Amino acid sequence: AAGVIQSPRHLIKEKRETATLKCYPIPRHDTVYWYQQGPGQDPQFLISFYEKMQSDKGSIPDRFSAQQFSDYHSELNMSSLELGDSALYFCASSSRQGTDTQYFGPGTRLTVL
């Protein structure tokens, strides 16, 4: 079965640079979620979108923004990167017409030098 696709899988950036992470949800899923998992930490919710509108907001820094496009893919834009932004960034998707269970993508590992 098709899963959540994330790109890139690995990204290395310098401090103060920008990064864009992409997420392609499971087909027919209408909701996308972004989570950040720091080293040795549990995943922390950042933001979610339902039908291209922001639905929930968590601990997302003001330097980050995200959106969901007409084809339901989502992008997380990160600016003025800091060392502490180094983490695994997971995207998850779900369908509110179904069980609303969240299925996670393989993640993007961001390293800020």
Add this chain to the structure above:
Amino acid sequence: RKEVEQDPGPFNVPEGATVAFNCTYSNSASQSFFWYRQDCRKEPKLLMSVYSSGNEDGRFTAQLNRASQYISLLIRDSKLSDSATYLCVVKGNYGGATNKLIFGTGTLLAVQP
């Protein structure tokens, strides 16, 4: 205090052993409950949802006690492939966000041959 707390672990058990994980959550308005497993540097994968009546999936049994705000996972006849971090996950109205997942810190299970 974390919103979802788990046994600290790690749990080192021999193959064939039965192991139990416990979890408590702080928000009585929580609506949905899950166990996810996460292998090192990989994405969280849904193991099973947890229902008030308790539910079983093969060697895995999950229990929920809403009155005590307590969730458990029992693994029977442990296999080497069960070695992973087990994440207790809750969904509900946390800080105004209704669909975000709140993760426990996870319990590391190492099944020894």
